[in-house]
Amino acid sequence: MKSIIIGLVIAISSFSYSQNCNYIFLGELKDFHDGTPIESATIYQKESGKYAFSDLDGKFKIENLCAGTLTLTISHANCDTKTVSFEINGDTFKTILIEHHIEELKEVSVIAHVDQKETKTAQETVLKELTLKKYSALSIGDALKEVAGVSSINTGSSIVKPMINGMHSSRLIMLNNNVRLQDQDWGIEHAPNMDINAVSQISVIKGAGALAYGGDAIGGVIVTNPERVFLKDTLFGKTTLSGQSNGRGYSANTKLSKYTKKGWFASIQGSLKQNGDFETPDYVLTNTGSNSKGFTFRGGKQNFESGFEVFYSYLNNEIGILKASHIGNIGDLVSAINSLEPLVIEDFSYDIDAPKQDVTHQLAKAMYYKRFNNFGKVNLQYDFQNNQRFEYDIRVGDDRDKAALDLKLQTHTLSSDIVLDAFSDYKLKFGIMGRYQNNFANPDTGVRRLIPDYDKYDFGVYATTEHNLNSKMTLDFGLRYDFNRIDAKKFYFTSRWEERGYDEDFSDLIIDDLGTQLLANPVFDYHNFSVSTGFNYQLNERHSFIGNYSLSSRPPNPSELFSDGLHHSAARIELGDLRLTKETSNRVSASYIYNSKQFNLTAEAFYNHINDYMFIEPTGIEQTIRGAFPVWEYLQTNAELYGIDLSANYNFNAHFNFSNKTSFTVGNDIENDRPLINIPAFNTRNSITYTNDWKQFSASLTSDWTFEQTKYPDNNFETYIASIDETVLVDVSTPPSAYQLLNFYSEVTLKTSDKTNLNIALSVNNLLDTNYRAYLNRLRYFADDMGRNIMLQLQYNY
Amino acid sequence: MKTIKFLFITVLSLSALTSCSSDDDTPEAVNEEEIITTVRLELTSASGDVVVLQSQDLDGDGPDAPDFSTEGTILADTEYTGNIQFLNELENPAEDITEEVLEEGVDHQVFYTFTTNNANSSVTYTDIDADGNPIGLSTTFNSGTTSTGNILVVTLRHEPTKSADGVSTGDITNAEGATDANVTFTYNVN
Numbered sequence: 002m003k004s005i006i007i008g009l010v011i012a013i014s015s016f017s018y019s020q021n022c023n024y025i026f027l028g029e030l031k032d033f034h035d036g037t038p039i040e041s042a043t044i045y046q047k048e049s050g051k052y053a054f055s056d057l058d059g060k061f062k063i064e065n066l067c068a069g070t071l072t073l074t075i076s077h078a079n080c081d082t083k084t085v086s087f088e089i090n091g092d093t094f095k096t097i098l099i100e101h102h103i104e105e106l107k108e109v110s111v112i113a114h115v116d117q118k119e120t121k122t123a124q125e126t127v128l129k130e131l132t133l134k135k136y137s138a139l140s141i142g143d144a145l146k147e148v149a150g151v152s153s154i155n156t157g158s159s160i161v162k163p164m165i166n167g168m169h170s171s172r173l174i175m176l177n178n179n180v181r182l183q184d185q186d187w188g189i190e191h192a193p194n195m196d197i198n199a200v201s202q203i204s205v206i207k208g209a210g211a212l213a214y215g216g217d218a219i220g221g222v223i224v225t226n227p228e229r230v231f232l233k234d235t236l237f238g239k240t241t242l243s244g245q246s247n248g249r250g251y252s253a254n255t256k257l258s259k260y261t262k263k264g265w266f267a268s269i270q271g272s273l274k275q276n277g278d279f280e281t282p283d284y285v286l287t288n289t290g291s292n293s294k295g296f297t298f299r300g301g302k303q304n305f306e307s308g309f310e311v312f313y314s315y316l317n318n319e320i321g322i323l324k325a326s327h328i329g330n331i332g333d334l335v336s337a338i339n340s341l342e343p344l345v346i347e348d349f350s351y352d353i354d355a356p357k358q359d360v361t362h363q364l365a366k367a368m369y370y371k372r373f374n375n376f377g378k379v380n381l382q383y384d385f386q387n388n389q390r391f392e393y394d395i396r397v398g399d400d401r402d403k404a405a406l407d408l409k410l411q412t413h414t415l416s417s418d419i420v421l422d423a424f425s426d427y428k429l430k431f432g433i434m435g436r437y438q439n440n441f442a443n444p445d446t447g448v449r450r451l452i453p454d455y456d457k458y459d460f461g462v463y464a465t466t467e468h469n470l471n472s473k474m475t476l477d478f479g480l481r482y483d484f485n486r487i488d489a490k491k492f493y494f495t496s497r498w499e500e501r502g503y504d505e506d507f508s509d510l511i512i513d514d515l516g517t518q519l520l521a522n523p524v525f526d527y528h529n530f531s532v533s534t535g536f537n538y539q540l541n542e543r544h545s546f547i548g549n550y551s552l553s554s555r556p557p558n559p560s561e562l563f564s565d566g567l568h569h570s571a572a573r574i575e576l577g578d579l580r581l582t583k584e585t586s587n588r589v590s591a592s593y594i595y596n597s598k599q600f601n602l603t604a605e606a607f608y609n610h611i612n613d614y615m616f617i618e619p620t621g622i623e624q625t626i627r628g629a630f631p632v633w634e635y636l637q638t639n640a641e642l643y644g645i646d647l648s649a650n651y652n653f654n655a656h657f658n659f660s661n662k663t664s665f666t667v668g669n670d671i672e673n674d675r676p677l678i679n680i681p682a683f684n685t686r687n688s689i690t691y692t693n694d695w696k697q698f699s700a701s702l703t704s705d706w707t708f709e710q711t712k713y714p715d716n717n718f719e720t721y722i723a724s725i726d727e728t729v730l731v732d733v734s735t736p737p738s739a740y741q742l743l744n745f746y747s748e749v750t751l752k753t754s755d756k757t758n759l760n761i762a763l764s765v766n767n768l769l770d771t772n773y774r775a776y777l778n779r780l781r782y783f784a785d786d787m788g789r790n791i792m793l794q795l796q797y798n799y
Numbered sequence: 800m801k802t803i804k805f806l807f808i809t810v811l812s813l814s815a816l817t818s819c820s821s822d823d824d825t826p827e828a829v830n831e832e833e834i835i836t837t838v839r840l841e842l843t844s845a846s847g848d849v850v851v852l853q854s855q856d857l858d859g860d861g862p863d864a865p866d867f868s869t870e871g872t873i874l875a876d877t878e879y880t881g882n883i884q885f886l887n888e889l890e891n892p893a894e895d896i897t898e899e900v901l902e903e904g905v906d907h908q909v910f911y912t913f914t915t916n917n918a919n920s921s922v923t924y925t926d927i928d929a930d931g932n933p934i935g936l937s938t939t940f941n942s943g944t945t946s947t948g949n950i951l952v953v954t955l956r957h958e959p960t961k962s963a964d965g966v967s968t969g970d971i972t973n974a975e976g977a978t979d980a981n982v983t984f985t986y987n988v989n
Contacts, residue, residue, distance in 0.1 A: 329957065329978030336975070344975045395957065395977065397906070398899035400833055447832030449859075454826045490826050494861035517857065517889070518828055567860040574860060624864035626835050626856045628981035725972075726914035726952075 022067035026087070027094040030059040030075065033305070036375055039077055039099060047072035075099060098374070100305050119224050121467055121477045122535025122549045123210030124150075124590050124605045126648075128203040135746065135762065138243045138252045138274065138792060141197045145223065148205045149662040150605065150646035152681040155778040156190040158248075158279050158787050159291045159320045160358075163193070164777070165207055166607060167642050167666045167680045168220025171558040176214055176224045178299075178312050180366050180384045183412040183438060185452075187558040190779065194362035194388065196295035196316050198241070198254040198272040201228040207607065207646075208588045209531060209553035212463050212479040213418065213432055216531030217555035219586040219611065227312075228268065230303040231260040237756075239798045247790035248290070249349070250276025264308065267300035277351040278321075281785035282770045287347045288324040288354055293317065307371040314364045321353040326783045327395050330628035332722045334572040334782070335729055343784040355393040359404075363387045377421035377429075386412045394448075406451055407443035412436060427468040434461040440559070449566060452559045453491035460484045465533075473539045481531040485556050488524045491563055495519055507579060527556035527583050547592040557581040561615050561635045567625070568633075571779075574623055576634045584613045584637070601650040607643060614640035616670075616677065619716050631718055631731075638672045642680075656693060662686045667712065675714050682710035682736070682776060700747040710736040710776045737781055740773035742766070753797075760796040765789065830889045834859045835896055837886040838953060838982045842879035842940050848872075850879070852951075854982035857888060865982065873988050875945045881922065881938035883909055885955065885980060900955070901936060904928030907979075908959045909935030910971040915950040918943035918988040922951075924969065932961040935969070947987045955980040 030039040038059025045052055046063060048071065053061045063071070071089045075097065076082040083099050118125050126148045136144035142153045142161030152164045162169050175182040175193050177200075184194045204224040211222045238257035244250070254272035259265075274293040279286045294317045301310035325343030328334050337344060366384040373379065392406035418432035436459040442450040463481035470476060490512075498504055498519050513520035535549030557577075564577035590607040620634045644666035651659045663685040668677030690701035713736055721728045748762040770789040774781040836857055842850040850871035856863065873879075885896040900907045904926075911922040920943040924933035959976035961967060966974050 327977055329976075330981055332981065333978050396833060397903055397957065398833070398896075442826075444827040444829045447829065449829050449831050450826075454824075492826070492828050494858045496858040496861045496863045500862040513825070515828055520825070520828070623860075623862055624856075625860055626838060626854065626865055626980050626982060627978055630860075725912075726950075 022065055024066040024068065024089055025092045026063040026066055026071060026089065027092075028055075028061050028063070028073070029094075029096045030055045030061070030077075031096055031098050033098045033100050033372075033374060042075055042077040042099070045074040045076070047074065073097075119204045119222075120206055120211050121475050122537050122547055123533075123551075124207040124547070124549070124592055124607070124646075126205045126603075128205070130201050133197060133200060133203065134241070134760075134794075134796060135764070136197055137241050137254055137794060137796075138245060138250065139197070141193060141195050141200070141203075141225070144197055145203065145205060147662075149603075149648040150207060150644070150664040150666070151205055152664075152684065152777060154189060154679060155775065155780075157286070157289055157320075157323055157778070157780050159289065160190055160192045160322075162189065162191070163223060164681065165205065165221035165223075166609070166644055166646075166664075167668050167677070171555060172218070172220035174215045174218040174222045176222065177314065177364060178225070178227050178366065179368070179382065180312075180364055180386065181215060181414070183386050183410060184360075184362055184388045185390055185408060185410055187560040190322075190358075191360075191390070192318070192320075194316050194318070194360060195225060196272055196293070196297070196314070198256070199227065199270050199295060199297045199314060200225040202226045207605070208549065208590055208609070209551040209586065210479075210533045210535065210549050212465055212481040212531055212533050212551075213430065216461065216463075216481040216483045216529050216553050219553055219555050219584070219588075219609070227297075227299055228258060230264070230266050232262060232264060232303075233260060234262050235260050237799060239796060241794060241796040243792060243794035245276070245790055245792040247787055248276035248279040249351075250274065264302045264304040266303065268298070270297045271295065275351070278349050279787050280349070282772050282788035283785070284342055284346045285349050286323055286784055286787075287343070287345050287350075288321040288352075288357070290351050290353045291318065291320040292353065293319070301368075305372065307369075309367070309369040312364070312366040312368075315361070316363075317359075317361045319353055319359045320357060322356040322358070323780050323783055324354070324356070326780050327356050328572050331572055331630060331720050331731060332628060332725075334733075335720070335722060335731055338732060338782050355395045357393050359391040359393070361387075361389045375423055377419060377423055379417070379419050381417045382415070384412075384414050386410075388412075400447055404443075404446055405448045407446050408452060409441045409443070410438065411441075412438045426470075427466060429467075430465045432461075432463050434459070436460070449492070451564070451566065453489045453563050455487055455489035455559060457488070458484075458486040463531075475537040477533070477535055477537075479531075479533040483527075483529040483531070485527045485529070486524065487556075487559070487562070488522070489559070489563065490520060490522050491565075492518045492520055493565065497565060501576075501578075503579060523562070523579055525556075525562075525579075529554040529556065529583060543595055543597055545594045545596075547590075547594070549588075549590045551588050552586070553588075554583045554585040556583045557615060557635075564635065567627075567630065571633075572630060573619070574630045574632045575617065576632060578635050581615060581635060581637060582613055584611055584615055586611045599652050603646075603648045605646045605648075609642040611640045611642070613637040614670075614677075616640075618678075618714070619718060622718070622720070629720055631720075638670045640668065640670055640677055642666065642668045642677070656691055658690045658692065660688045660690070670714070676712035678714050678716070679777060680710065680712065682739075683708040697750040698748070701745070703744045703746070704741060705744060706741040707739060707775065709739040713776075733782070736776040737774035740771060740775075742771055742773070743768040757797070757799040760794075760798065762792075762794040762796070764792045764794075766792070830891075831859055831887065832890070832894070833896065834887055834889060835885045835955070835980045836888045837884075837893075838955075838980050839884040839886065840953065840984065841882045841884065842871075842873065843882070844874070844877050844879050848874070848877075852984040852986060854984065855888070859889060867982075867984065869984075869986060873942050873986055875918075875942055875988050877942045879940040879942065880925075881940040883936055883938075883953065897936060901934065904934040905930055905932070905961070906958050907934060908932070908956050908961060908966070908974065908976075910952075910954045910956065910969055910974065911935070911938065912952045912954065912969075912971055913950065914952055914983075915948055916943075917946035918949050920949060920951070920988070922969065924967075928961075930961070932967050933969070942988050945988050949986050949988065951984045951986065953980070953982050953984065954978060 042055040055061045074084045145163045206222040209218045240255040252274040256270040258268040272295045277290045279289045297314040325345040368382040370380040388410040390408045391404040394405035414436040416434040421429040438457040461483040465479035467477045510521040531553045533551040539545040564575045588609040592605045595602040646664040668680040688703040692699040746764040750760045837855045840852040854865045856865035887894040905928045921941045926937040956976040959974040963973035
């Protein structure tokens, strides 16, 4: 049929060729999205070399056309240039749709220096590749500390969990290329499984304002995105090699990307990192080596109207835990706290022995989108994650090389969203999400399960809207509902079940009685409603104000519900509680932003009130054959967190720049009138940077000053140590002293050819080799933090 | 129309996903493999009298405190051969962890510390590991004089520094390492 038409057209056109050249072409230019006419577009007629312009109604007219092909190239300030051809065999009228949409253009064309923010009214900071590349040999948690108000809670130097305004773990959502990371994030010593080298841009959103990602982000959302897709025929890559003195570490990372004009793209990336034992100024931190292997593939087609993407990521981290932190009982903990140096110090080694973690995270995603005329864009995504976590403890006999913890967490998610952006003054987005998760705790470890087997079902639906009142004021509003069901099967010691009083409240959950152990089948449902609303007011070029309120709730995580046993490195018995309910946060925030050529300032304030805030606290002592242990129980209280984050930047002249990042956070347990544990102390980071156009040279000196945390709960306790026949005070609460670290960073970029360059960066962290311990490092009882570290990094861009 | 169809398929497939149910596998119970539930010190005199001091905690890290029991009577001024046993009675039959301690003798040592010693009792090591240092599984126990309320603390340390000052004679002060068992025996000498 098609060929007949084409044949007919050719026949007609060849027939009409003999006719005179008097045909008229009437064109009408319309926006693809909303059909509004496009005025003042330039229309270039290739055959005659003449130009035409569209009028107020988007119309234009070309006269004196001959029969044959008419090729028009349409260009407009806010549009991608489009070329169309028509066969002319008489007077013709055509509507031509063009892409008039500045927002989307940023996605598909090469425009530098555009902060693609995820939200309009939340406190959001974007970190770009230029910043991230400094952390290639470190972790994502280290890089995030570039944002004022973001700190980290560490286990040694390799396990770095980001903390936003004093909140971490399950209170944060982490997204990797639009996939919510599911990697046992409840664990304080479980670092996010994300390779910083696979990421091009990170957005840190404080609070729960970004409802599209989830309703339980009481602390915030961290969105990481891979490289933007370029719509041109190009092939480029980069290779980074680095070495560091502390830990004698080295790393290599390489990435190759291919893009085509038609929108096809493919990108592969791989990275390897290895380091041995880190060192403090005075001694080796035995067994702190780590080894990391990462690989990602991304490919697909991205056009304005439709596209798809497949993404796969693999990351394996093997991380040694400081040997001196393995303790047997309270007596050992007391000796460790009282000793100035760790109790085990051996010679430097790359070996990673127990205690250690070996975690493999795999993520696969397929995404498809289509844009509909006069409507908007529909996305559909399926993703699968497989998280395999092994933790090895110091064990004896046949079990020596057997993992003490073996958890496999598998997650399937199907999600879809619709963005209605056809209207010029407001934007609507709807989304729906379904998730199934299965956790399997392998019994072959021969150690009672820390976290039980469970199935989890999540369902979420949300709507957000953005309304541009006028050129200065933008309002947004969002609503979300989430349903969560957790269906677990857990063995309890009969004695524990009764001690908790579960035999009275939950006797119907028992499905098997093995005498000393009971098998329970708790099934809990949670319903959560979240709301977010705010404004963004741009007073003028310099001043703008942002305000936001959000309501969010978080159901208890598996650890808060089910923990039940001895936590070796902390020498405490941790107990979850089946009676816990969700916690609910009401957060208000306000920001003031000042922008000028010379000076930039962002001041962010927040107040977060959390009802039924879940936390862990010591409640008593229990005797075991290893000795006495304090019991820490998950409890709920009403809490408040508030604080201010400042970020300022001042340019003295073209070469010198001063910047400051300061954050101050307070956390209180309102019911018991005492401070919350693990709240970051006042921190201020000041940098002075010199830049020069010569080889894009820059050098900066940064002072990172962390005050002593004076607001902390006193969880100290007294214990009788039988072997020395003494009752001693176990000080697990007092924070370490303040410390100031100096860091140096310098780089040059050498042009190696037209399209290639070599970036050389030299950095020295802890320049003065200062001895310090950080309050937010869980290994602070056992050893100092890292000493001086000199790093050299070569990045070849081609 | 196409849009509606697309949306419809999306919603349908989402609901299909959320409604899929898992197979109801019952997990296997784990009987803790290495946990020490029982520390049993058996004292045998030359005449064949046997005294047993035992501390037993059958719920491991559970809330119940260890049970202490004594069988037999310790006689004054008597030399006993001491043998200590570490058992995991959560397994059936009970696992004898003493064997592992013996096999990895260089990485273990048992310490006997008197916190109240009215009897003036003493314990001396009678075994050695591959490096010639004591392990402390076999001992000689001298009961001392008639008295009540004597307290003996028995500690099993993993990876102690056996070369440290006093460790080979049974002084725990400089031993370091991680504690695997720490029990308190109260006894009378008659």
